[in-house]
Amino acid sequence: MTLLTSQSSPADPRVSNTESRFLRACNRLPVDTTPVWFMRQAGRYMPEYRFIREKYSLLEICYQPELAAEVTLQPVRALSVDAAILFADILLPAIPLGVGLEFAKGEGPVLQNPVRTIDDVRNLRPVDPETDLGYVMEAIRILRGTLGSVPLIGFCGAPFTVASYLIEGGSSREFLRTKAMMYSDPRTWHALMERLSDVLAGYLVAQIRAGAQAVQVFDSWVGALSPQDYEDFVLLYSQKVLRAAKAEGVPVIHFGTNTTTLLSLMKRAGGDVIGLDWRIPLDQGWSGLGGEVAVQGNLDPAVLFAPLPEIRCRVDEILQRAGGRPGHIFNLGHGILQNTPVENVRAVVDMVHEYRLDQ
């Protein structure tokens, strides 16, 4: 592979030593070394997290800003990542909406009052993120006081992914009820997406005003859709959320999985950074996006279970494909899996930071 540009050296006058390399990469500015963080970097694979989870449920951690802040900091301390992601969940807005949320042991999320008819949509309660999700804003304020120079990422689910949980009542493989609503009852679908895009945009804006320095919109399951369905049923609503965040002046990351055929539409919907999963080679995904956007990814989370030499080989391949071009943030293609060896995650951070193109 020919390498077109070389990674900037720390002596490069365009590279600031004080401004975060993560935020610089989001803005496609040169960096001293590639920034790295991980989706789901806080969680059950970490002993410190499991220790807190022995005493508190997931929702109890979210509701107590001091605890949420502590759990957010755990991976920052243990891994030396270049960004913190607020500890919360994409489904928290379901609570003030009146849909109900529970995390049943071993079953994932359960939404007690699923949304399936136009009346269900009309009965969704009004949400004021500043008060109804005030505990999230408080965690952000605490974190900004303790994180120092490490930037804090806020997040929300994208309208499609959140709608799928509200409609299905929990996790799903086929998204049958979700698609059935789209295809059979489009009026209800559009009414729900309209409501959700409003709530999620307001929630993200509130997080930014509370101090989040970048935000990520998780459309984790949007890859279940064809490009045409994405365009007809999803794009405008995601765009509304992404634009509202962008107007607050912070970098916006637009993430999905199984999105190889959707990437250019996702770019049209918005985002300064587009998430790539491992199903597409990073350089191919990036050039397909047309260049004038940053990318985040794209190691397969399963690789973290491999021996270190194999991990290194795959980390190096991604960095080689990025070729030192400004605007690459190293991450996995999806969240860290349970039982991932912490020492391998830590090793990846060092591999990314120590990588030099000419090696």
Ligand code: CP3
């Ligand atoms: O470290 C971080 O990334 C921040 C925290 C975070 C959580 N959820 C905490 C959490 C983030 C960013 C999320 C996002 C989220 N939540 C997504 C999008 C990201 C993705 O993985 O695609 C989705 C789809 C959800 C919904 C959700 N929350 C599910 C399906 C589950 C159950 C899955 C499981 O592993 O049991 C959750 C629970 C959840 N949210 C956990 C964590 C750390 C599980 C751990 C626990 O029970 O303590």
